Amino acid sequence: MEAIEPIIKIRNLVKIYHVGDEKLRALDGVTLDVYPGEFLCIVGRSGSGKSTLLNMLAGLEKPTRGAIQIAGQRLDKMNESQLVRFRLEHVGFIFQQFNLFPALTALENVTMPLVYRGVAPKERKKKALTMLKQLGLGSHIRHKPTQMSGGQQQRVGIARALVASPQIVFADEPTGNLDSRTSDEILSLIKEIAKQNGATLIMVTHDNTIAERADRVVRLLDGKVIEIIDNKTGLREVPDPSPKEERPA
Amino acid sequence: MRWTDLVLLSAQNLWRRKLRTILTMVGVMIGTASIVVMVSMAIGINQGNIESLAQTGELTRVELNSMTYYTYSGGEVPTITLDDDTTVEAQKLDDTMVRKIAALDHVEAVTPLMDVWVFTLRTGKLESYNNPQAVLPGSEEVLGMEFAEGGGFSDDMGETVEVILGSDTLSSFHKKNSQVYTDEAPDLDWLNEKYSLIYRDYNDMENDEPKEYEFKARVVGVLEETGGEADWNIYCNLNNIKTLIQKNKSLFKKDSELKVTEYPRGYVKVDDFNYALDVQEEIQKLGISAWSYAQMIENMQQQSRSMQLMLGGIGAIAMLVAAISIANTMLMSIYERTREIGVMKVLGCRLGTIGAMFLCEAAMIGLGGGIVGLLLSYGIGGVVNLVMDAYGGYSSFRSVIPLWLAALGLSFATLVGMLSGLYPSQRAMRLSALAAIRNE
Ligand SMILES: Nc1ncnc2c1ncn2[C@@H]1O[C@H](COP(=O)(O)OP(=O)(O)OP(=O)(O)O)[C@@H](O)[C@H]1O
Ligand SMILES: [Mg+2]
Numbered sequence: 001m002e003a004i005e006p007i008i009k010i011r012n013l014v015k016i017y018h019v020g021d022e023k024l025r026a027l028d029g030v031t032l033d034v035y036p037g038e039f040l041c042i043v044g045r046s047g048s049g050k051s052t053l054l055n056m057l058a059g060l061e062k063p064t065r066g067a068i069q070i071a072g073q074r075l076d077k078m079n080e081s082q083l084v085r086f087r088l089e090h091v092g093f094i095f096q097q098f099n100l101f102p103a104l105t106a107l108e109n110v111t112m113p114l115v116y117r118g119v120a121p122k123e124r125k126k127k128a129l130t131m132l133k134q135l136g137l138g139s140h141i142r143h144k145p146t147q148m149s150g151g152q153q154q155r156v157g158i159a160r161a162l163v164a165s166p167q168i169v170f171a172d173e174p175t176g177n178l179d180s181r182t183s184d185e186i187l188s189l190i191k192e193i194a195k196q197n198g199a200t201l202i203m204v205t206h207d208n209t210i211a212e213r214a215d216r217v218v219r220l221l222d223g224k225v226i227e228i229i230d231n232k233t234g235l236r237e238v239p240d241p242s243p244k245e246e247r248p249a
Numbered sequence: 250m251r252w253t254d255l256v257l258l259s260a261q262n263l264w265r266r267k268l269r270t271i272l273t274m275v276g277v278m279i280g281t282a283s284i285v286v287m288v289s290m291a292i293g294i295n296q297g298n299i300e301s302l303a304q305t306g307e308l309t310r311v312e313l314n315s316m317t318y319y320t321y322s323g324g325e326v327p328t329i330t331l332d333d334d335t336t337v338e339a340q341k342l343d344d345t346m347v348r349k350i351a352a353l354d355h356v357e358a359v360t361p362l363m364d365v366w367v368f369t370l371r372t373g374k375l376e377s378y379n380n381p382q383a384v385l386p387g388s389e390e391v392l393g394m395e396f397a398e399g400g401g402f403s404d405d406m407g408e409t410v411e412v413i414l415g416s417d418t419l420s421s422f423h424k425k426n427s428q429v430y431t432d433e434a435p436d437l438d439w440l441n442e443k444y445s446l447i448y449r450d451y452n453d454m455e456n457d458e459p460k461e462y463e464f465k466a467r468v469v470g471v472l473e474e475t476g477g478e479a480d481w482n483i484y485c486n487l488n489n490i491k492t493l494i495q496k497n498k499s500l501f502k503k504d505s506e507l508k509v510t511e512y513p514r515g516y517v518k519v520d521d522f523n524y525a526l527d528v529q530e531e532i533q534k535l536g537i538s539a540w541s542y543a544q545m546i547e548n549m550q551q552q553s554r555s556m557q558l559m560l561g562g563i564g565a566i567a568m569l570v571a572a573i574s575i576a577n578t579m580l581m582s583i584y585e586r587t588r589e590i591g592v593m594k595v596l597g598c599r600l601g602t603i604g605a606m607f608l609c610e611a612a613m614i615g616l617g618g619g620i621v622g623l624l625l626s627y628g629i630g631g632v633v634n635l636v637m638d639a640y641g642g643y644s645s646f647r648s649v650i651p652l653w654l655a656a657l658g659l660s661f662a663t664l665v666g667m668l669s670g671l672y673p674s675q676r677a678m679r680l681s682a683l684a685a686i687r688n689e
Contacts, residue, residue, distance in 0.1 A: 060595065060683040081600050088597030099592045099686060103265050115254050116598040160596070 006033035007168065007200055008057065013066035015052050015223070026052040028223035029066070031239065036167075039191060039201045041211045044220035050204040051172055053220070057202065058091055058170045059083035071167060088117065092161035092199070094171035094190070098153040100145040100160070106132060106152075107141040110159045117164060131159040135189055151182040155189065162193050169194055171203040175210065183207065250602045259609040263617075266582065270614060273578045276571030277618025277662050278625060283564030285626035285658040286648060287557045290633070293647035307393065307477060307542050308522045311529050313350070313361075313515035314538040315342035318508070329533050340536030341511045350517060353531050355524040360388030361512035365490055367504060368446040370412060370466060370483055375422040375435060376447070381412070383487040384516075389413075391518040392479055399440045399470035402486040408493045409465040410446055411486035414439065416474040418483050439471050446485075452503055462500065464493055571618065572669040579611050579673035583680075590677055591685020600678045607674035608667055615666020619659045626650060626658070 015027040026049045034040055042050045055061045057068060059075050060083075068075040071090055078086060087093075092113075100109045107128055114124035132141055135155040145153055154174060161169055171190065175183035187210055194201040203214070211217045217229045228237045263270045316327040316339035328336040340346060342361060351359045366380035384392070386402035394401070394413065402411050419434035444466040449459040466485075474480055494501050494509055501507050517532065517539075519525045525543035532539040583590065593603060630648030637647060 055683055058595070060686075084594060084597060084599055087595065088599070091597070093595045095592075095595075095686065097686075099588065099595075101589060101592070103261070112593075112598075113596045115258075116250055116593070116596060116602065118251055120251075164597075 004035050007036040007071055008032075008034035008202075009067070009069040010034075010057075011067040011069075013053070013056065013068065014064045015049070015056065015061070016064045025223050027056070027063075030220075030223070030225055032218060032225060032228075034200060034202060036200055037195075037198050039194070039213075039215045040203070041214035041217045042202065042204045042220060043206070043208075043211050043217055046206075048220040049223040050220055052223075054170055054172050054202065054204050057168075058093055059086055090167045092164065092166035092169040094154075094157050094161045094169065094174045096173040096176040098145070098150070098157045098177075100153055100156055102145050105142050105144055106137060106148065106156045106159075109145070109156055110163050113160060113164045127163055128159070131163045132156070134193065135159050150177055151186065154178060154186055158186070158190055158193070162190075162197065162199070165197050166199060168200045168202065171201070173204055173206065175205070175207065180207075180209070183210065187213065250598070255602065255606055255609055256613075259606055259613055262582070262586075262606075263610055263613055269578055269581075270617070273571075273574050273614050274618035274621065276567055276574050277615055277665065278622040280564050280567035280571050280665070281619045281622025281658050281662045282625040282629060283560045283567055284661070285623060285650060285654060286629050286633075287560035287564060288654055288657075289626065289630055289648040289650045290553055290560075291557055292651065292654070293649040308546070309357075309519045309525060310391065310393070311517040311519060311525060311532065311539050311541040311543075313342060313517060313532065314540065315339075315511065315513050315515075316538050317341050318511055318513040329536060329538055331533055332530060337534060337536050339538070342513070342515055342537055343511045346535065346537065347512075347515065349535060350515075350532055350537070353528060355520050355528050357518045357520045358387050358391045359515060359517050360385040360391050361487070361515040363487055363490065363508075363512050365485055365507070367506055368448055368464075368485075370444060371447050371463075372422065372437065372442045372444045374424055376425050377418055377421040377483060378423065379415070379418045379421045379481060379483050381446070381483040381485050383485040383490045385487045388484075388516060391516045392484075393475065393477065394470075394479060395473040395475065396470045397473045399468070401470060402488075403469070404488075405486075406488050406492055408489060408496055409467055410489040410493060412444065412466050412468045413470045413472065413484040414468055415480045415482045415484075416472050417480040419471070439468055442468070444468055448500070450500070450504075462497075568665055572665050575611050575614050575666055575669035576673055578614070579607060579670050580676065582610070583607065583673055583677045587680060587685045590680050591682045594680075594682035595686060604674040604678040607677045608670045611670020611673065612663050612666045615663045615669075616659060618666075619662025622662060623655055623658050 010030055010032040013027050013030040014025065017024040017026055028049075030049075030053060042053060044050050052061065056063055057070070057075075059078065063076050066076070070086075073086060075083065075086065101112065104112070107125070110128035110131055111124045114127060119127070129138075129141065132138060135158060137152060137155055137159070140148060140152060143152075145156070148156070154177070158174070161171075169190070174190065175186050178186060190201065190203075191213070203210070205211055212231065214231060216231065218225055219227045219229075225239050228239070229235070230237075316329065318341075320327060327339040329339055330336050344361075347359050347361050350356060361384070363383040364380075365383045368381050370377045370379075370381060386404060389401040397416065401413070405411070419439070420432050422435050422437075423431075446464045446466045448462040448464065450462065451459045453460040472479055491509070494507070517528065519528050522543060525541045526547060529539045529541050529544060590603060594600075627650060630650055633648045
C-alpha cells in the first residue's frame with residue numbers, strides 16, 4: 001500500500017481556537033497520509049480533535065497552519081467558493097445528526113446533490129432510486145424524515161452522501177445515534193457501497209467494533225496523532241512527537 | 250443547478266411557509282395596486298375625457314352668462330369673483346360687449362345668444378315645441394355644428410328668418426294641441442318645406458286665443474346628431490330676427506320677454522384649448538360670467554392629481570413597508586433554515602446558487618404580490634369606472650390599465666422583491682457551513 005500515491009496528504013496541521021483570551025489547540029501538528037480506496041477510522045477521547053480534523057479535510061474549516069492536499073489540490077489555499085466546488089466534485093459527507101432536509105421526501109433528499117450538480121430530472125431520479133433500493137429503502141421513498149426511524153434516516157443520509165459517487169466520503173460518528181445492531185448494518189452498507197465506488201472512507205467513531213472493521217485506525221489525543229494501527233498487518237506505528245520548537249516540553 | 254430547479258425549490262420553500270408568504274405578499278399587493286390605480290387614473294383622465302370632449306369641439310368653447318339680464322333694474326348690482334379673489338361689477342352682454350370680447354387674444358369667434366322663445370316654428374299644420382334661439386352667422390363653428398343636410402346661415406340681413414334645426418328637433422314637430430307625442434320625425438323634405446315663425450300676442454286675445462302673427466322663415470340646414478346640446482335647439486339667424494323686430498317695432502315693443510338690447514348668453518370659440526382658461530378669465534374681468542369645459546377639466550385634473558398623489562403616497566409607503574417586510578421574512582427564513590443552508594453547502598451547493606435561491610424567493614414574493622395587486626387594480630379600476638359611469642357625463646374619472654402598465658407594475662413589484670432579498674441572500678451565502686450544521 002505504501003507504494004501507492006496518497007489521495008490525502010496532511011502535513012503538520014494546526015488548528016487553534018480562540019475562546020476569550022484562551023488559545024485552544026484543537027489540532028496540534030497532525031501529519032497523516034490517506035490512500036485511495038482505504039477505510040480509515042479516526043478514534044480518540046471526546047475533545048481530542050477528531051471532528052475538527054474531519055471538518056478540515058472536508059473543507060468546512062480553515063486550518064490555522066499546515067497543509068492539506070486532496071486529489072492534488074491544496075485545500076488550505078482555497079476560498080469558500082472553491083471549497084464548495086471541491087466538495088461538489090470530490091466529497092460526500094455523512095452526519096451524525098443525519099441532517100436531512102425536513103420538508104423533502106427520502107427520494108428528494110437523495111436527489112439534492114444531483115440537483116446541485118445540474119443532473120437532469122430523469123437521470124437523478126433513477127440514480128437516487130437505485131441508491132435507496134441498495135440501502136433497502138425502496139418502500140420508503142415517499143416518506144418525510146419525520147416519518148422514518150433513526151436508522152432509516154441515516155440510510156437516507158448515506159444514500160445522499162454517496163449518490164454522486166464521490167471519491168472521498170467523510171462520516172462523523174454516523175452511527176452515534178443508533179443502536180449497536182443498526183450500527184452494524186449501517187456500517188456494512190457504507191463500506192459496501194464505498195468499496196463498490198472505489199471511494200476512500202474516513203470515519204470518526206467512538207465505537208471499537210467499528211474501528212476494528214477499518215483498514216487503518218488513527219488515534220488522536222489532545223490534537224495529536226498518538227498511534228496508527230493497520231488492522232490488516234497488525235502493525236502499530238507511533239509517529240514522531242511534534243517539533244520541539246513548536247511546543248517546548 | 251438548473252434554473253427550473255432553482256425556481257421550483259424557491260417556490261417549494263415559499264409554499265412551506267404559506268401564511269407568512271401570503272402576509273408578506275399583502276404589502277406588495279397594496280403597494281402595487283395603489284401605484285397601478287394611480288397611474289391608470291392619470292392615463293384615464295388624460296386620454297378618455299379630453300379626447301371625447303375635444304371631439305365635440307366643446308373644449309375650445311367658452312360659455313358666456315349675463316348676470317344682469319335676469320335682474321330687475323334698481324336691484325343690487327351683481328359681482329363676479331375672479332381667480333385672484335378680486336371682484337368686478339357684472340356688465341351687460343350687449344353688442345358693444347360682444348365686440349370687446351371678439352377683440353380679445355385667442356378669441357376666434359363670438360356669438361351672443363338671444364332668447365326668441367316667443368316664436369314658434371311651423372310648417373303646414375305642424376309646430377315644433379322646441380324653443381328657438383337666435384345666434385349670429387358664423388356661430389356654426391363656435392357651436393361645433395355639423396350638417397346632415399343644407400348648411401349654415403347666409404349674410405342675408407332680410408326679414409325672412411333663416412333657421413337651422415338640431416337633429417332631435419325634427420321629432421318635435423306635431424299638430425298644434427295634439428296630445429299624442431311620438432319620437433318619430435314626420436316624413437318631410439326638411440330643406441324645401443314652407444316654414445313660418447308664429448308670434449302669439451297674449452295682449453290681444455280673441456275667443457280665448459291669442460292673436461297670431463306669421464312671419465316667413467326658411468330652414469337652411471339640419472344638424473348631425475352630436476350628443477351635445479345643439480341636438481335640441483332650433484337656431485335662428487340673429488340678423489334676420491333683428492330686422493324682423495325692427496320692422497315690427499310697434500308689435501314687439503309691448504313684449505317684455507323680447508329684449509333686444511342685451512343678451513342672456515353667448516358663446517366664444519377659442520383658437521387653442523390651452524388658452525380657454527385665460528380667455529375665460531379675461532372675459533370675467535370685463536364683467537361677464539364665463540364658464541368652459543376647460544375649467545371643468547382643470548378641476549377634474551386637479552381632483553385626479555390629488556387623488557393620484559394620495560394613491561402614490563400610499564403606494565410608496567406600502568412598497569417601502571412591503572420591502573422591509575420581505576427583507577424581514579427572508580431573514581427570518583434564513584435564520585430558521587441556517588442548518589439547511591449549512592447542509593446544502595456541505596453537499597456542494599454553490600454559493601451563487603444559494604444566493605440566487607433566496608433572491609428568487611424574494612422576487613417571487615414580489616411577483617406574487619404584484620400579480621394579486623394587479624388583479625386588485627383591475628377590480629378597483631372597474632368599480633371606479635362603474636361608479637363614474639353611473640354619475641355619467643363628462644365628470645367621470647376613468648381608470649385605464651394598458652398592457653405596458655400591467656407589465657410595469659409586475660416588474661416593479663418583482664424588482665422591489667429582489668432588492669429586498671439582496672441583503673438576506675448575501676447573508677445566506679456568508680453563513681458558515683460548519684457553524685450551521687453544528688448549531689443544534
Ligand atoms: N468552534 C470552536 N470554538 C472553540 N473551540 C472549539 C470549537 N470547535 C471545537 N473546539 C474545541 O476543540 C476541541 C476539539 O473538538 P472536536 O469537536 O474536534 O472534538 P471531538 O474529538 O470531535 O470530540 P467528540 O468526540 O466529543 O465529538 C475541543 O476541546 C473543543 O472544545
Ligand atoms: Mg466530534
